[in-house]
Amino acid sequence: MNISNYLNTLLEEKGISQERVLEVEGPEWDTNFIPVGCVVEYILTSGSDNQKQVRNTLTKIDFMNGDILHFFLHVASFMAK
DSSP states (O other): OOHHHHHHHHHHHHTOOTTOEEEEEETTTEEEEEEHHHHHHHHHTSOHHHHHHHHHHHHHHHHTTOOHHHHHHHHHHHHTO
16 A cells, blocks of 8 residues: 555544644744645655655554554644744
8 A cells, every 4th residue: 555545544544634724833934724634745745765654653653542643743843844
């Protein structure tokens, strides 16, 4: 399964809409509003090595019954910089 299918399936299974808006603080623009779908697109354009790391991280979080949304918030905060 490619990373795009994996992310779409994972989000669907967790009931997280790609239209859900994440609020993250940025250094210049204060509060940023970034939809989950934008985070997914960012991951999809980040290169295959990073995509593998993202998939491994999300798999571990999911296996441990963690909240994958925290990971998406982390990526969104990086995007807001």
